[in-house]
Amino acid sequence: MSSTRAATLQDVADLCGISRGTASRALAGTGRVSAETRRRVLEAAQALSYSTNSGARNLRQARAGSIGLWLPRGMNFMEYYMNFAVGVVQSTEDRELTVSLIPAEFPAAKARALHVDGFVMTDVIGGDELARAILESGRPVVTSELVPPGMPEPTVALAGDHRTAMNRLLDRLRASGATSIAVVRPLIDQMWARLAADAAADWADATGITVRFIDLHGVPSAEELHSMIRGLHEDHPDVDAIVCLPEGLGVGILSTLRELGHAVPDEVQLVAYNDSPALQIVQPPISSLDLRAQDAGMRAGAMLISLIEKADDSVHGTEWFDLIYRERASTRPVSPAHS
Template sequence: MGPTTRAGRRAAHDAYDRAVPQDRQVTIITVANRAGVSKTTASDALRGSGRVSEETRRLVTDVAAELGYVPNGSARHLRRARTGTIGLHLPEVLPRSDYYMSFVFGAVQAAADHGYDVTLLTSGSGAGATAERRPRVDGLVLGDPLAADPVVEKLMSSQLPTVTCERYPGPGDPDGIVWSDHGAALRELLDHLAAVGTLRPALIVPGDESDWAASVHRTYRQWCTERGVVPLTRAVPFDANADATSTVARNLLTDEPGLDALIAAPTSAAATLLPVIREAGRRVGDDLLLASCVDGPAMRFADPAITAIDVQPREAGAACAELLFELLAGAVAPGVERLHPIELNIRESTRRRNAP
């Protein structure tokens, strides 16, 4: 049973004890009455605003604690013209789930620290009262906004303060951007591969709907040009499942016998390629190096462990929320960009290369 019955609501009020909470919700007036002060003073005392003597302040907070007073969010937000809530949108990409899960938890954590709630906005909301469903939030965090996503498009044009994780490839700019230098990290990875003797590294990467994929792709081509290497890439859909990725990899291995290293960009894609590679008669970490652009449990615990770029999703989520709060507080000006550090973890799968 949730709430107990609401019968007896009209129970006789003792005219002398004005503080009887009966079974009604305990409001700030309950607290004020019990403490023998006005609601204004109670409010000021609890929030540390206005001018209240230390003595009264303590009294009021004690009474509030005793009564178990919890301020009514709706009333507060109505008065303050804020909702105390931020919206979080993520592409619904299950194969990428551990990344986004971490991201979510980071954002929620940061929001909680600021007294904010996080509500989730999915792309699948569809049908319902579309007009009605304008999100009632103070601001938005968009994780990996895709160019094609209609929900993202709508949110981006919603007049709400918005922070994106990675740039938005579509029209319009968010008020804040948290981004990581995937290009630099990938370059480091490519240099490392070259250093251990790789001559023809190939790249499996999603299309350019996401800024992350686009910059990975771009960097790869640049690096190839600089080094005089013939680029070798295969595109997969952003939400490609392991099956699609495997097929692509299989073809790549068959068609390009000169291939000596494989970089699978999508989260956890690299791990699912291990069987494919083995089937093709290649040995990972030996005559074929393997790496991923997104680290995760699957990389760390694969056999052999796979070199990958740790993009620190949890911290990224938190950073996005933090930046949004600073924007909401006016502490930073719109248009700000913030760099989120990532790092390359070199593991067995690329330790050294042996000729086939």
């Protein structure tokens, strides 16, 4: 082969001793190709400096070569959503696909005109018209977390097991001596928040341990947070543990508790939803429930790619994944009676 001629798919196939079609499927990661054959084809392509023509392939397959990513309006600055987006991008790294972030202001009426092969969505908000239009677009949609009642169902949902995680978290607080627990919850129509709060209420009914809910509209200022925690302890001085569901407020609650003279964890234990580096560097470091945002993004992206490429007929319905409790110094050791 002349050194001036670019390698072709047939060259890759000839070097491996296989058909052109098998080489194509191996490079695309689709169809019934063994791992060994795929490895040989990738090595041959690298040796020959072969580069696939993704534009031509997408044209032949009537694909856009891109997946759309929808994030909740006004929340994409949060660490969870940034990590989720990174995970989605990582899922496409060997697929020659791009990820297109759908602007929150994009007109819902034009959702069907978006030049993407499918969508990944996370934390769909009930009543969001753009989210509704994407779910009704006729293209495959994978959502991270379930969609609220009244919204169209996605092709596949990847959902965190908030019920099991919340029960384990509250059991852990009770085992370390908690007798009255406050749960700070966001008033937003997203299923993860509903599932977590419902699980806490059911746990309280089953155990007889008092669980009180503090409802938040939006993100409070430092003064509002201080007033909220002060009011909680004035009205309910028996509260000896706080679980904070809204992202980013755990550090503020810790600071407020200390300003008000409450020792953490000796007087009040504290657990935050969604682990982050900030929770690990404060004193005391804050125990957390890790929602595994990057893992969720990678899995949701991989599921969508399987749907687009029709590589896995088992991808449907709802798939659940575990959340991880991170124990740190803001919670007390388990008492001997529960060990």
